[in-house]
Amino acid sequence: MLDVKFIRENPDVVRQGLLNKNAKDIVDEIIALDEQRRSFISKTEELKAKKNQVSAEIPKLKKAGQDTSAIFAEMKQVGDEISNLDSQLKEVEEKIDNILRHTPNLAHSSVPVGKSAEENVEVRRWLPEGFKFENDSKVLDHVELGKKLGLLDFERGTKISGSGFPLYTSRGATLERALINFMLDTHINNHGYTEMMPPVLVNRDSMRGTGQIPKMEEDMYFIEKDGLYPIPTAEVPITNIHREEILAEKDLTIKYVGYSPCFRREAGSYGKESKGFLRVHQFNKVEMVKFSKPENSYDELEAMTNDAENILKALNVPYRILMLCTGDLSFSAAKCYDIETWSPAENKWLEASSCSNFEAFQARRANIRYRREDTKKPEFIHTLNGSGLATSRLMVSILENNQTPEGKVIVPKVLQKYCGFEIIG
C-alpha cells in the first residue's frame, strides 16, 4: 500500500510512477479524499474535546447539587453530531483504503521504464562449461523423459485431482525431495537463512498482508467452510510471521527460508504454456524471505538473487537474470529480478525464480515495523522475497539438460548424495 502522506507531498512522482507501471492515476482522487478526511477529523475532534471537557465537569456539578438536565440535553446533541461526523469520516476512509488497496507499488528508480515483458533487460547469464544452445542429438522434453524413465505420471495425477496436479513416481519423487533438501541445506548452511515450516492454509488477513488480496483473489483457491486459503507461495505465511509486530533493529536483517507446496488456480490459462510442468496448480517451492532496514534492502535484493543463482550453478543449470521493466513488475514489487533456466526441448528460457524488493509496500499493509535505535521511533520495514527456487520449472531444466544421447538422465553431482543414485535409466 502506498503512503497517503507521500502521495500528498509528491503527487507528480506518484503520477509518473503509476503511469510507468501501467496503472490508473489515482493521485487527484486521493488528495481530494484526504482533504475531506482531515477536515472531518478536525471537526469531530473539536467536538470530542468539548464533550470530554464537559463530561469532566458533570460529577462536580452533581456533587454541588446543581441541575444538569440542560447540559445533558446539549451534550446529547453534541453526541449525535459526533456520531454523524464519525460515520462520514469512516466512509471517506473506506474509499481511500479501497483505492489504495487496488493501487500497485511504485518502481525503484533503477528499474527500466517499459510497457511489457519485451522491455525487460537481461542483466547477465551463466552457462555451464561446454554448454551449447544447439544440440546434435534429439532432445526429449521433460514430459517424454519423465514418462520414459518412470519419474512423472501426469495422466494419473489428472485422474487423482485434475489437470495440473503432477504425480511424481519412484525416482522422480526421490529426485524432487532431494532437490528440496539440497536447496534448503544450501540456504541454511551457506547463505545464513533460518528455516521455517509454515502452515499452508492461511486466513484472509495474511493474504491481504502480502497483497494477494484483493487484486489476485481469482487466482487463489479458497476453502469456504473455514475461510482459509491454500497458499500460492510460502511468501504469504512467512512474511506474515511478523505481521502487526515491531521488530528490534539489532535483529535485522531477518532471513527466513522455507519449503512449501504452492497452490494456484491459474484461472484462464491453458494451451501451449500448460504442458507438463510448465504451468501447474500445485508445485513445490523453497522460498526466501527477508525483513530488512530500508537503507539495506537493495543490497539484500542483490544478495538474495545471488543466493538463488548459487543453487543453479551448483546444479549446473544454464540460466539468465532479467531485470523486469516497470510495466512487467508485479503489483507489490518495487524491483524484481527473474531468473530463467534454459529448456533445450522447448528451446526457450523458463522462469524459475523471481526475487523482489517490496520496500515498505507489504509492511504498510501488514503493519510490520522496526524500532530504530537512534530515534527510538517505529518505522516500516522493507520486505523481500525470492524463490530459491521453484522445483517444477527447475526439474524441467535438470532433466532436459542432463540427458544422455541414450535418453538417460545424469543426476547432478550435488544431488547424488541426497538421492542415493547417480543416473536414471
Added chain:
RNA sequence: GGAGAGAUGGGAGAGUGGCUGAAUCCAACGGUUUGCUAAACCGUCGUACUCUGUAAGGGGUACCGCGAGUUCGAAUCUCGCUCUCUCCGCCA
C-alpha cells in the same frame, strides 16, 4: 463435536459507569553510587492519527481481543463475532 472459563500496555496483574491512557510488580533504557559484579536509589518507559512549530517541542483525538449498542459519560453494562485455555469425546 459437547461443556465451562477467559481476552487489559514488552511480560505478570489490578481495575464493575465519571478521580483510569490505565495502579503495582517484573523486564528494558538513561543516570547516581561502585575496585568489579550485585544491590540500592532517581528518572524514562505504548501506538496511531491530527493540529501547530524551520526545528527541539507543544496541543488535541482515538485505542483495554474485534464490531455494534445503551448513556451526558464505557476498560467497566448489553448484544454479535473472533481467538485462547481447561475438561470430555474423536483422532494422525
